[in-house]
Amino acid sequence: MSRTPTDAPEGAVHRSGFACFVGRPNAGKSTLTNALVGQKVAITSDRPQTTRHTIRGIVNRPDAQLILVDTPGLHRPRTLLGERLNDLVRDTLSEVDVIAFCLPADQKVGPGDRYIANQLAELNRGRRGTPVIAVVTKADLVTHEQLALHLLSVDQLGEWADIVPVSAKGGYQVGTLADVLVKHLPEGGELYPDGELTDEPEAVMVAELVREAALEGVRDELPHSLAVVVDEILPREGSNGSNPLLDVRVNIFVERDSQKAIIIGRGGSRLRHIGTESRRGIEALLGNRVYLDLHVKVAKDWQRDPKQMRRLGF
Numbered sequence: 665m666s667r668t669p670t671d672a673p674e675g676a677v678h679r680s681g682f683a684c685f686v687g688r689p690n691a692g693k694s695t696l697t698n699a700l701v702g703q704k705v706a707i708t709s710d711r712p713q714t715t716r717h718t719i720r721g722i723v724n725r726p727d728a729q730l731i732l733v734d735t736p737g738l739h740r741p742r743t744l745l746g747e748r749l750n751d752l753v754r755d756t757l758s759e760v761d762v763i764a765f766c767l768p769a770d771q772k773v774g775p776g777d778r779y780i781a782n783q784l785a786e787l788n789r790g791r792r793g794t795p796v797i798a799v800v801t802k803a804d805l806v807t808h809e810q811l812a813l814h815l816l817s818v819d820q821l822g823e824w825a826d827i828v829p830v831s832a833k834g835g836y837q838v839g840t841l842a843d844v845l846v847k848h849l850p851e852g853g854e855l856y857p858d859g860e861l862t863d864e865p866e867a868v869m870v871a872e873l874v875r876e877a878a879l880e881g882v883r884d885e886l887p888h889s890l891a892v893v894v895d896e897i898l899p900r901e902g903s904n905g906s907n908p909l910l911d912v913r914v915n916i917f918v919e920r921d922s923q924k925a926i927i928i929g930r931g932g933s934r935l936r937h938i939g940t941e942s943r944r945g946i947e948a949l950l951g952n953r954v955y956l957d958l959h960v961k962v963a964k965d966w967q968r969d970p971k972q973m974r975r976l977g978f
């Protein structure tokens with residue numbers, strides 16, 4: 665993974681900033697995020713939404729750093745909680761540099777899309793507008809003719825800074841979309857520069873990779889009892905080459921001894937498997953070789969103890 669703009673041409677502009685993806689459920693936001701970032705970072709766990717700006721991935725290029733943040737989902741409010749959630753979404757949207765509105769090519773523009781389009785228009789009314797890119801996703805599922813018709817109806821749906829058809833699965837135009845998003849970022853250096861390996865977003869992503877691997881196959885047994893906390897990420901002393909070995913120390917917390925036994929497995933076999941699986945993702949994420957040190961600990965009934973929950977990052 666390229667992390668510094670050192671290979672950018674002399675005097676070239678470097679841009680950095682935030683983008684977020686909106687769109688109705690199943691529009692293809694997560695798949696597209698993964699295709700852009702080129703790593704598996706999407707969070708499929710049921711971790712409660714506690715941070716407003718969950719970072720889904722960082723696209724590092726010689727000319728730009730694009731940080732993709734998540735929103736809890738823009739939907740029609742049915743309850744007061746829904747309204748609060750939508751306020752939160754609007755706050756996030758007004759803080760990012762560019763918004764990508766995903767509309768699946770294989771489905772007609774519908775009321776859900778119109779609702780989001782209206783919300784976006786309202787957000788931009790009477791203020792410095794946040795550019796919105798209409799992204800027509802899943803282009804591989806339709807014919808050229810259908811795609812052309814769909815692009816026309818998307819065009820009529822609102823004011824877009826650009827319209828880009830993509831297929832995350834077929835790899836069609838994913839690079840073009842990255843170019844278009846980057847174009848709307850302000851000039852500036854990397855916001856998450858090299859060397860800040862313990863910076864929260866990366867630690868959160870490392871924790872999610874471990875959590876996902878740990879839950880594999882035991883999701884039903886331990887759905888909510890697992891918390892993963894990254895203790896430290898440190899370059900190994902004496903390995904200061906261009907690609908130092910990183911020591912990554914991670915604690916896996918469960919609520920009961922019986923759950924600890926499940927995670928560790930017979931003779932430690934499950935824990936070894938979790939280590940191998942998650943290390944692969946962590947190395948891809950950090951761009952370094954990694955020595956992963958996993959510890960399983962029991963934090964009795966942590967879900968009922970606010971102090972423990974805070975300690976575990978909830």
Ligand SMILES: Nc1nc2c(ncn2[C@@H]2O[C@H](COP(=O)(O)OP(=O)(O)OP(=O)(O)O)[C@@H](O)[C@H]2O)c(=O)[nH]1
Nearest residue numbers: 688689690691692693694695696802805831832833
């Ligand atoms: N054929 C095809 N299928 C896709 C593409 N992108 C996503 N999908 C599929 O569409 C479904 C939804 O994709 P997600 O990326 O989970 O959609 P999402 O918008 O993140 O969904 P929510 O998390 O519910 O908001 C999945 O079954 C994907 O495999 C694509 O480019 N082509």
